[in-house]
Amino acid sequence: MSRSVKLRPWQHAALARFAASPHPDFLAVATPGAGKTTFALTALRQVLAKRPAPVVIVAPTAHLKVQWAQAAARLQLHLDPAWTPADGGLPPDMHGVVTSYQQVAVSAAALRELARRAVVVLDEVHHAGEDQAWGESLRIAFGESARRLSLSGTPFRSDTRAIPFVRYEADEAVPDFEYGYGDALREGRVVRPVYFPRIGGEMEWSAPDGNVHAATFDDPLANQLANQRLRTALSIEGEWLPSVLRQAVERLTDVRRHQPDAGGLVIAIDQDHARGIAAMLRRDFGQHAVVVTSDDPEASDRIAGFATGREPWLVAVRMVSEGVDIPRLRVGVYATTVTTDLFFRQAVGRFVRWVPGIRDQRAWLYIPDDLRLRIRASEIAEARRHSLRKARRDDEELPLRQGPDDAVMLGDQLSLFAALSAVAVAGDAYAPWHEPLPDDWSDGADTGIEIELGPPPPVAAMTSDGNLGMTRRQAKDRLRLANAEAAKDIARVSGLSYAAVNLELNRSAGLRRVTEATEEQLQVRLHAARRWQWRLGR
Numbered sequence: 001m002s003r004s005v006k007l008r009p010w011q012h013a014a015l016a017r018f019a020a021s022p023h024p025d026f027l028a029v030a031t032p033g034a035g036k037t038t039f040a041l042t043a044l045r046q047v048l049a050k051r052p053a054p055v056v057i058v059a060p061t062a063h064l065k066v067q068w069a070q071a072a073a074r075l076q077l078h079l080d081p082a083w084t085p086a087d088g089g090l091p092p093d094m095h096g097v098v099t100s101y102q103q104v105a106v107s108a109a110a111l112r113e114l115a116r117r118a119v120v121v122l123d124e125v126h127h128a129g130e131d132q133a134w135g136e137s138l139r140i141a142f143g144e145s146a147r148r149l150s151l152s153g154t155p156f157r158s159d160t161r162a163i164p165f166v167r168y169e170a171d172e173a174v175p176d177f178e179y180g181y182g183d184a185l186r187e188g189r190v191v192r193p194v195y196f197p198r199i200g201g202e203m204e205w206s207a208p209d210g211n212v213h214a215a216t217f218d219d220p221l222a223n224q225l226a227n228q229r230l231r232t233a234l235s236i237e238g239e240w241l242p243s244v245l246r247q248a249v250e251r252l253t254d255v256r257r258h259q260p261d262a263g264g265l266v267i268a269i270d271q272d273h274a275r276g277i278a279a280m281l282r283r284d285f286g287q288h289a290v291v292v293t294s295d296d297p298e299a300s301d302r303i304a305g306f307a308t309g310r311e312p313w314l315v316a317v318r319m320v321s322e323g324v325d326i327p328r329l330r331v332g333v334y335a336t337t338v339t340t341d342l343f344f345r346q347a348v349g350r351f352v353r354w355v356p357g358i359r360d361q362r363a364w365l366y367i368p369d370d371l372r373l374r375i376r377a378s379e380i381a382e383a384r385r386h387s388l389r390k391a392r393r394d395d396e397e398l399p400l401r402q403g404p405d406d407a408v409m410l411g412d413q414l415s416l417f418a419a420l421s422a423v424a425v426a427g428d429a430y431a432p433w434h435e436p437l438p439d440d441w442s443d444g445a446d447t448g449i450e451i452e453l454g455p456p457p458p459v460a461a462m463t464s465d466g467n468l469g470m471t472r473r474q475a476k477d478r479l480r481l482a483n484a485e486a487a488k489d490i491a492r493v494s495g496l497s498y499a500a501v502n503l504e505l506n507r508s509a510g511l512r513r514v515t516e517a518t519e520e521q522l523q524v525r526l527h528a529a530r531r532w533q534w535r536l537g538r
Helices: 009-020 036-050 062-074 101-106 108-115 125-129 132-142 181-187 223-233 240-256 271-285 299-308 341-351 371-389 411-416 472-494 498-509 519-537
Strands: 004-007 025-030 055-059 096-100 119-122 147-152 177-179 198-206 212-216 263-267 289-292 313-316 329-334 363-368 418-425 449-452
Touching: 004 009, 004 036, 009 025, 009 036, 009 177, 009 181, 009 449, 025 036, 036 055, 036 062, 036 119, 036 147, 055 062, 055 101, 055 108, 062 096, 062 299, 096 101, 101 108, 101 132, 108 132, 119 132, 125 132, 125 147, 181 371, 198 223, 198 240, 198 371, 212 223, 223 418, 240 263, 240 271, 240 329, 240 363, 240 418, 263 271, 263 341, 271 289, 271 313, 289 299, 299 313, 329 341, 341 363, 341 371, 363 371, 472 498, 472 519, 498 519
Parallel strands: 025 147, 025 177, 055 096, 055 119, 119 147, 198 363, 263 313, 263 329, 289 313, 329 363
Antiparallel strands: 004 449, 198 212, 198 418
16 A cells, blocks of 8 residues: 555646636547556545545456456555446445446436536547547546546547547547657657568458458558458468467577566457467467457456466457556467557557556567558657657657548358468568667666655445555455355354344344445454354354
8 A cells, every 4th residue: 555656757747737627527638558547646635635535446348347446456556347236335444436338327326416516537448539429428427526637648629529638629639638658669668669661461361242352461462451451460260360370489488598487468359360360379389378259258367367477478359458557468469350549559559658667668469460550650769760760850740640440341241251361471681670779678677756656546445455456346255255155144043044143133234235345344243143154053
């Protein structure tokens, strides 16, 4: 539990601007890996120090909900990542909740009561534009909240759906504070330089209309045929993907000589594709791979286990596209057909996180030499080159070009498509990753501005002594499980119904329902159950 926090210069500057802003809404755009979570939680602590209020954080995925709660606990903010409207009111020993955009869409009215005077953080807020219902639900749930802090790792456009609580000019979201990848590289020891080995190929496929096509990545094609060419290259039945995986495995093996826990990530098309890639890594290269798919109820635990483990490879579809913190990732393979600028930049963000104490922290993302991906990578590489040279001119611009959207083949169209062959050919003629890194990165030191947080916002105190490294929700889950097991045992021995036993135990602890209990009340309830068990066993 920390009573102070060390902020990077950008976090300190953003915090000052947030504190000085008279408006209820604030949008901070900061490159992945820069530390948006620490900035947001520090901002929450400052706001709550002036006026205690409930906290609501909205995250894109279930895994990120848990990640936010764990990060908040380190700054003495206790947030419940598993709360639902069915649980009733917020227990008095919790500062707030972490929910998801999907949950807000189905429980906006219930959240409105909780969030009426709350401070709200909307993480990766551009997700609210993916579904019209999500945007409308945000307005319902948080329209009356006291303060709303929106975060994004990528500049974004409104396209067809403007996002609530965000200001726009000419369809571009206007951040109140912005800190880009180039800014982070120039500052040093914030993010890694990422390099993009581009792999060409010669592909042949049968299109849904029955025509057979053959093309390299250099051949100009209409968008639909370009999508089919890319899918052909990424087929596990062809030779292109094994060739690229071989290069990536060799690269990771080399990196692990200096960083033994370094990991690699393959971003796959779908669940079957992910499992096929994992099988290929195991069969052809002797590499164990952890597979994470959205239908796996243990996906969040698998990601967390990989993040703290030493396994070489993680294969996933969209589970780690953004926000997931796995600093040991150093090598990646972009094996998905999604070519949009936003998704590509989110994927790159998985490899940029800086780890203090490790020298020469370069990262590599192997990509198909598709024109759309080539453009996306070149824009990031341009920022990297200028930042590492520290010679970018004031008049240079690095615009985000809006490339063609990725058309998805569905239903019968996909079933009629067939990849016939895919062969990798030489890509980059020279290796830009031989460029020298700045000398002042060599010591790996972590610098920052330390600020005092002061006492945390008041809530009912934690009473147990063994919860180090555990969020308050996790500690209470253990107590709830122990309470449930004790109640079942009492019902079995006494002959009373399970409901009757729970009713009596709730009464003994002064509870209306277990979901609204504090940790202390759960301990009192469990103590009462243990006494009851002892009496029955006499």
